Amino acid sequence: MADDVKPTRKELMQIEERIELSERGHDTLEQKRDGLIMEFMDILDEAKDVRSDLDDKYEEAQRAINMARALDGDVAVRGAAAALKEHPEITTESKSVMGVYIPQIDSTKVRKNLDQRGYGVLGTSARIDEAADAYEELVDQIILAAEVETAMKKMIEEIETTNRRVNALEFKLLPELRENKEYIEQKLEEQEREEIFRMKKVKDKKEAEEDAEAAAKEEEDEEVVPADD
């Protein structure tokens, strides 16, 4: 329990207000967490699809380039690879899902025509073109995967933070506040009882005094009466 709790009515009211606010915040955060988890499930399903596509495309691309290497030679493939002029570029925009900014990646210049590639058509074979094609497709898929994977990372981070906040409220702040509230209530009740007891004592004393006074007066009266004779 916090040491600086003063057992006053004002403090009690303040703590009650804080409890109410914390409970409301706790409920809201819990809803946010549930919403995030639902969204995350969707993205996870998507990520799994993208992943398996990615693996397929990678295998395909590898097969294509191995073919080109085997038939045209490593040097020819590397030579063609070094001649590329256009480079794929990506631009990132973000959209907000439940307050989490997840990226949307747009790509340009990934797919290229034969004449855009920059290596000569005459010096290279169709197999190199096929390999380049396959790898362009792979890069497209990689960009898609990157988008989904970033979204997943960001979502899971946000879920973790929200979770931590929910737990902090539920298991630390709220119990502490409730304990303080109970402490103040008990202290106030005790003060009340003390007050009643004190009043009773005062009343008893007063009555005793009055009784004593009355008795004294009676005695005085009694003393006066025989004097009449």
Add this chain to the structure above:
Amino acid sequence: MSQEVAVVGSPDFTTGFRLAGVRKFANVTEDEQLDAAVREMLDDEEVGILVMHDDDLDALSRTTRSDVETSVEPVLVTLGGEGGSDALREQIKRAIGIDLMDED
């Protein structure tokens, strides 16, 4: 701002990507050089996506590996292997409480 795709790995791995026009690449033949190459890509602001082979991740030092796995910009995409980074899987387990990547 426009960014680029970068590839780090063995020459065999990177050649194909260069064929698709990827300009930023690092040919690494020794596992020891991998760390420095990945660090360089992480620090490069023009790199938006980093592509690596899953097996190469094991050759990274612990800190570099966790840095690259949790990095959002650039984001890491691994090819080959089982897919799905261990770090992310651990994080999902911690945050949600269930191992969601387990099904497949």
